[in-house]
Amino acid sequence: MNWTFFHKLGSPKWFYDISGKWLPWLQVSSLVLILVALAWGLAFTPPDYLQGNSYRIIFIHVPASFLAQSIYMMMATAAAVTLIWRIKLADMALKVMAPVGASFCILSLVTGAIWGQPTWGTWWVWDARLTSMLILLFLYIGIIALRGAIHTTEAAAKACAILSLVGVVNIPIIKFSVDWWNTLHQGATLKLTEKPSMAPEMLWPLLLAILGFYLFFTMVMVLRLRIEIISRERKTRWVKELVS
Amino acid sequence: MLNVVQLSCERDDRLLFSNLSFQLGSGEILQIEGRNGAGKTSLLRIIAGFSSSLSGDIFWNDQPLSAVYADFRLDCFFLGHKPGLKLDLTPLENLVWRARLANTIINREVLLAALDRVQLAGYEDIPCSHLSAGQLRRVAFAGLIASPARLWILDEPFTAIDIEGVSWLERLFDEHTHQGGMVLVTSHQPLNDRQGKLRKLNVEHFGEERSVDGERGQDVQG
Amino acid sequence: MYFDSWSGFLVMEGHGLYVWSAYTMALAVIAYNLIAPFMARRRILAQLAAQVRRQERLVQRKVIVNEVTTSRGDNNENRSANPENTQLKHRPGRQEEGSESVERSAQ
Amino acid sequence: MVRGGKMSRVDQPSMRGFSACLALIRRDLTLTFRSPGQAINPMAFFLMVATLFPLGIAPDREVLSELAAGIIWIGALLAVLLSLDSLFKSDQDDGALDQLLMSPHPLPLLVLAKVFSHWLTSGFCLTLMAPLLAIMLHLPSEAFSPLMMTLLLGTPVLSLAGAIGAALTVKVQRGGVLLTLLSLPLYIPVLIFATGAVSAAMQNMPYTGHILWLSVFLILGICLAPLAIAGALRVINE
Numbered sequence: 087m088n089w090t091f092f093h094k095l096g097s098p099k100w101f102y103d104i105s106g107k108w109l110p111w112l113q114v115s116s117l118v119l120i121l122v123a124l125a126w127g128l129a130f131t132p133p134d135y136l137q138g139n140s141y142r143i144i145f146i147h148v149p150a151s152f153l154a155q156s157i158y159m160m161m162a163t164a165a166a167v168t169l170i171w172r173i174k175l176a177d178m179a180l181k182v183m184a185p186v187g188a189s190f191c192i193l194s195l196v197t198g199a200i201w202g203q204p205t206w207g208t209w210w211v212w213d214a215r216l217t218s219m220l221i222l223l224f225l226y227i228g229i230i231a232l233r234g235a236i237h238t239t240e241a242a243a244k245a246c247a248i249l250s251l252v253g254v255v256n257i258p259i260i261k262f263s264v265d266w267w268n269t270l271h272q273g274a275t276l277k278l279t280e281k282p283s284m285a286p287e288m289l290w291p292l293l294l295a296i297l298g299f300y301l302f303f304t305m306v307m308v309l310r311l312r313i314e315i316i317s318r319e320r321k322t323r324w325v326k327e328l329v330s
Numbered sequence: 331m332l333n334v335v336q337l338s339c340e341r342d343d344r345l346l347f348s349n350l351s352f353q354l355g356s357g358e359i360l361q362i363e364g365r366n367g368a369g370k371t372s373l374l375r376i377i378a379g380f381s382s383s384l385s386g387d388i389f390w391n392d393q394p395l396s397a398v399y400a401d402f403r404l405d406c407f408f409l410g411h412k413p414g415l416k417l418d419l420t421p422l423e424n425l426v427w428r429a430r431l432a433n434t435i436i437n438r439e440v441l442l443a444a445l446d447r448v449q450l451a452g453y454e455d456i457p458c459s460h461l462s463a464g465q466l467r468r469v470a471f472a473g474l475i476a477s478p479a480r481l482w483i484l485d486e487p488f489t490a491i492d493i494e495g496v497s498w499l500e501r502l503f504d505e506h507t508h509q510g511g512m513v514l515v516t517s518h519q520p521l522n523d524r525q526g527k528l529r530k531l532n533v534e535h536f537g538e539e540r541s542v543d544g545e546r547g548q549d550v551q552g
Numbered sequence: 553m554y555f556d557s558w559s560g561f562l563v564m565e566g567h568g569l570y571v572w573s574a575y576t577m578a579l580a581v582i583a584y585n586l587i588a589p590f591m592a593r594r595r596i597l598a599q600l601a602a603q604v605r606r607q608e609r610l611v612q613r614k615v616i617v618n619e620v621t622t623s624r625g626d627n628n629e630n631r632s633a634n635p636e637n638t639q640l641k642h643r644p645g646r647q648e649e650g651s652e653s654v655e656r657s658a659q
Numbered sequence: 660m661v662r663g664g665k666m667s668r669v670d671q672p673s674m675r676g677f678s679a680c681l682a683l684i685r686r687d688l689t690l691t692f693r694s695p696g697q698a699i700n701p702m703a704f705f706l707m708v709a710t711l712f713p714l715g716i717a718p719d720r721e722v723l724s725e726l727a728a729g730i731i732w733i734g735a736l737l738a739v740l741l742s743l744d745s746l747f748k749s750d751q752d753d754g755a756l757d758q759l760l761m762s763p764h765p766l767p768l769l770v771l772a773k774v775f776s777h778w779l780t781s782g783f784c785l786t787l788m789a790p791l792l793a794i795m796l797h798l799p800s801e802a803f804s805p806l807m808m809t810l811l812l813g814t815p816v817l818s819l820a821g822a823i824g825a826a827l828t829v830k831v832q833r834g835g836v837l838l839t840l841l842s843l844p845l846y847i848p849v850l851i852f853a854t855g856a857v858s859a860a861m862q863n864m865p866y867t868g869h870i871l872w873l874s875v876f877l878i879l880g881i882c883l884a885p886l887a888i889a890g891a892l893r894v895i896n897e
Contacts, residue, residue, distance in 0.1 A: 120582070124575070124578075128571070128575070129553050129554065129555065129561060130553060130554055131554065132554055133554075133564075133565070138564075138565055138566075138567055139564035139565055139566075139567040139568070139571060140567040140570050140571060142564075142567075142571045143570065143571055143574040143575075146574055146575065146577075146578040147574070150578070150581075172383070185588070186585055189581050189584055189585060190581065192581070193577060193578060193581040196574070196577050197574045197577060197578070200570050200573055200574045200577070201570070201574065203570055204567055204570050221844050221847060224840065224843060224844045225844050227840060228837075228840045228841045228844070231837050231840055231841075232827060232828070232837065232841065235828065235831040235834065235837055236830065236831065236895070238341070238342055238897075239342055239343065240341070240342075240383050240897060241830075241894060241895050241897055244890075244894035245827050245891060245894055245895060248823075248827065248887055248890050248891050248894065249823075249827060249841060251887075252823055252845070252887050253844065255883065256844060256845055256848075259848045259876075260844065260847055260848060262848075263847065263848035263851045263852060264847075264851070266851070266855075267851045267855065270855060302582065302585070306585045306586070306589065309589040309590075310588075310589045310592070313589055313592050313593045313596055316593075316596060316597075316600070317596045317599075318343065320343075320600055320603070321343060325600070326600075326604065329597060329600040329601060329604065375897075378761060379761070380757070380760060380761075380893075380896055380897060381897040382893070382897070383897060399763075400674075400763045401763075403761055403762065403763040404672065404763045406761070408757060408758075408761045410754055410757045411754070412752075412753055412754030412757075413753070413754060414753065414754035414755050414757055414758045415753065415754075415755070416686065416690060416753060416755060417753060418689075418690050418693040418694055419686065419689065419690065419693070423686070423689065426682065427682045427683065427685075427686040428758055430675075430678055430679050430681075430682030430683075431679050431682065431683070431758055431759065431762040431764070431769070432758075432761075432762060432763070433672060433674060433675060433679065433762070433763050433764065435675075457693075
């Protein structure tokens with residue numbers, strides 16, 4: 087099995103050139119998809135028989151929650167790659183993904199709270215998923231804070247990698263214990279994000295929105311990764327030519 | 331026998347030194363020179379096995395260090411900038427826990443004899459917080475004498491040591507190399523070479539020769 | 553279009569406030585994720601440009617210093633053993649900063 | 660002939676890892692007894708937390724007995740966090756951490772010894788103090804035994820999980836807040852199951868399930884945490 091592809095993938099310069107070609111496509115497709123999906127969800131789908139129009143928030147809340155969780159999983163894989171194969175690009179990805187993941191985590195929390203108001207009349211509901219999302223936000227902030235606190239790049243890279251691996255081991259435990267805690271204390275309230283049997287005309291815009299958000303995330307990550315590459319490889323000749 | 335081949339280390343994207351090689355046979359002293367920040371301490375810490383982010387390889391008794399790190403550490407004594415002693419404990423207690431950690435069986439007499447050699451005979455049961463910096467260093471040297479390790483890795487051992495302390499330490503090096511030991515030391519003072527076993531290595535010679543060009547930045551180790 | 557009028561679309565039978573606030577929040581997050589990279593890019597490019605300029609200034613200052621020392625060096629040959637070039641050993645490759653490069657580029 | 664890295668049978672000294680751990684534990688315990696301030700702080704903090712809540716909420720019996728388990732557990736959790744900051748930092752400052760990393764014995768084992776001695780001086784003392792606070796907070800009598808059991812099983816997990824954060828922030832100047840931030844997510848499952856056990860006992864329902872889950876966390880912590888701590892120490896001290 088030749089590993090050249092894998093190692094080539096690891097070199098920042100190669101990634102910089104390839105991503106240069108992908109970027110315009112990503113930008114156009116993600117923004118178009120998001121606009122179409124949200125317009126469709128907002129204006130053209132009929133309201134939900136139970137929750138009325140407030141359910142339209144689902145087209146942001148669900149993609150944001152999915153994204154927040156899957157970004158953390160991606161960070162854990164990048165962390166494993168950094169620790170095992172010591173590929174610098176993986177650490178750059180880890181460093182770059184954290185703020186994006188945190189922003190989507192906040193978006194999911196806020197939209198969940200806003201959605202809770204018309205449905206239950208209170209802004210914050212200690213629902214199992216919202217609480218797990220809140221703890222996930224703590225994990226994100228922990229990684230961003232640790233990255234800021236350690237100044238030598240190598241030590242910071244490996245420390246954040248270890249922290250995100252410890253975090254990813256902890257996520258199922260947290261989810262399990264929060265769900266268990268939730269059922270213990272509350273009766274069977276309507277689970278906020280449990281999708282009521284989705285009528286097809288609601289399901290399609292949701293899937294489109296999820297795809298749009300994921301493409302948007304890839305685009306943002308490629309943008310940030312290219313900048314991180316320039317900053318980290320500033321001593322190499324190809325960056326010096328690029329900059330001057 | 332320590333053998334370092336083509337060692338290079340990058341710290342914060344700054345190339346400290348590259349393809350640095352040397353051998354250290356038994357009975358030899360190697361003094362590492364270089365201006366501050368040239369990477370002397372980093373070199374010592376890499377050889378002692380603290381750092382793993384390096385390219386190039388280190389052999390101990392012609393086996394790769396990563397395979398025999400336990401045997402290497404049994405046979406190596408590392409003294410960093412700080413003496414590594416707990417200030418609330420007495421010198422004797424400090425020497426006991428350090429010996430236990432280094433897996434050496436040491437009884438009281440051996441430790442007392444070592445403390446006596448460093449002129450700290452009466453101080454064995456006074457908390458280290460009452461000792462001066464020089465005396466603390468001498469307690470660390472007592473640990474050095476009492477340890478069976480053949481390879482000594484000492485980082486700036488002469489700081490806070492007075493003149494006759496320096497000559498005492500040089501006599502200690504000679505005695506150690508005479509018994510087949512090896513000494514790897516960094517210091518700014520030139521060591522006088524009484525038995526012709528002293529070699530010097532200047533880290534700056536292996537410093538940043540050329541700006542890191544494109545290909546170099548591509549290799550996986552980074 | 554499900555809603556019959558624009559105002560109906562805005563009010564959304566009373567839930568408009570929540571839906572629109574959620575969507576503005578989404579817009580804010582998307583805007584943050586778009587703008588932050590460009591700000592970072594500008595900051596880093598400015599940093600790199602400054603570094604390159606500092607490099608050139610360093611080189612120019614060395615060139616000026618060399619002319620002064622070589623002109624002064626001709627008329628007082630005997631006082632040439634200043635501390636820098638006592639250890640005039642051969643240095644592999646050029647040394648970026650530090651005083652050695654002064655005497656090195658003077659050779 | 661490159662052997663698997665072990666010296667020949669004859670001259671290989673017997674590796675006394677266990678006595679190295681004992682030496683480390685003895686060293687840390689004598690250090691704590693020599694300067695007891697280090698161990699008294701968490702206990703004083705624990706007592707203070709238990710006195711603040713009645714002042715802040717209400718002194719009467721029903722309210723307090725309802726909240727007692729939560730107050731005691733959150734107090735213990737914060738007290739352990741308070742004492743974790745100096746776990747590796749004191750060794751880092753006087754160079755003893757280098758000796759720990761230079762030891763031929765496996766680092767996870769030595770780190771486990773250090774965390775055990777930290778638990779003895781912090782978590783264990785809090786557990787001994789807990790009945791006093793339970794009385795002050797009118798905890799019903801049948802909830803005493805689950806409280807003690809959960810504290811006995813839970814505080815080591817707090818020390819283990821917190822030590823990961825302590826190892827990661829050993830070189831950070833004012834790392835106390837960051838340490839708390841890193842460790843809290845790891846504390847949440849322990850808090851949930853511990854307070855769940857006590858409240859189950861107060862409604863005289865069986866709480867063995869909670870105790871079993873806490874012991875699962877303890878075993879998981881003992882197996883995985885030292886690896887993460889050792890990895891973090893090696894990485895930070897490069």
